[in-house]
Amino acid sequence: AQSVTQLDSQVPVFEEAPVELRCNYSSSVSVYLFWYVQYPNQGLQLLLKYLSGSTLVKGINGFEAEFNKSQTSFHLRKPSVHISDTAEYFCAVSGRSGGYNKLIFGAGTRLAVHP
Amino acid sequence: DTEVTQTPKHLVMGMTNKKSLKCEQHMGHRAMYWYKQKAKKPPELMFVYSYEKLSINESVPSRFSPECPNSSLLNLHLHALQPEDSALYLCASSQQASGSHEQYFGPGTRLTVT
Numbered sequence: 001a002q003s004v005t006q007l008d009s010q011v012p013v014f015e016e017a018p019v020e021l022r023c024n025y026s027s028s029v030s031v032y033l034f035w036y037v038q039y040p041n042q043g044l045q046l047l048l049k050y051l052s053g054s055t056l057v058k059g060i061n062g063f064e065a066e067f068n069k070s071q072t073s074f075h076l077r078k079p080s081v082h083i084s085d086t087a088e089y090f091c092a093v094s095g096r097s098g099g100y101n102k103l104i105f106g107a108g109t110r111l112a113v114h115p
Numbered sequence: 116d117t118e119v120t121q122t123p124k125h126l127v128m129g130m131t132n133k134k135s136l137k138c139e140q141h142m143g144h145r146a147m148y149w150y151k152q153k154a155k156k157p158p159e160l161m162f163v164y165s166y167e168k169l170s171i172n173e174s175v176p177s178r179f180s181p182e183c184p185n186s187s188l189l190n191l192h193l194h195a196l197q198p199e200d201s202a203l204y205l206c207a208s209s210q211q212a213s214g215s216h217e218q219y220f221g222p223g224t225r226l227t228v229t
Binding site: 032034041099101 | 119121155156157158160163165170171205207212213214215216217218219220221222223225
């Protein structure tokens with residue numbers, strides 16, 4: 001069975017500093033990996049995805065993530081954060097259930113950007 | 116257009132009420148999903164529809180009744196809910212329910228059961 005672990009429940013950071021949100025997954029088969037962002041009182045927005053190919057994936061809002069198969073990780077990075085990046089970030093893996101793919105989410109990481 | 120819309124935005128209902136949540140997408144997606152999200156938790160999958168047929172029911176209590184009238188619409192009928200059912204209900208859609216297709220989420224309906 002697939003699972004996702006987000007190692008940090010909260011990450012405080014100052015504006016314009018770099019940030020890394022960590023995500024580890026477990027799976028015995030090929031995986032599809034996603035990062036979603038959820039701003040307060042909103043739904044989830046896809047930041048980026050890894051399906052295959054290049055292990056460095058670039059997404060929206062200046063975020064990128066690196067797929068590392070040997071370490072079963074898919075960490076999210078941004079070189080310089082803004083106040084507006086304050087949100088909840090979810091890592092997810094697509095797992096199969098009865099012939100259908102379902103998203104399995106990590107517990108989430110709350111990114112708090114301070115001025 | 117990559118938008119999934121949900122109505123209403125907020126809903127307060129008593130335990131004896133019957134209400135419905137509505138979700139709509141016009142991206143031509145053939146898979147639609149209902150999730151429940153409690154505060155400070157990740158979304159939990161409730162139902163998956165594929166080509167308008169219920170494909171996955173994650174052992175959801177029968178007081179939640181999904182319906183997919185056509186490929187663009189998804190409803191969630193609510194009856195005799197409990198206060199612990201208060202949550203954000205999210206709808207999502209994807210091109211297919213299998214494969215690598217990402218899911219697009221709506222803004223959610225904030226449900227309060229009194």
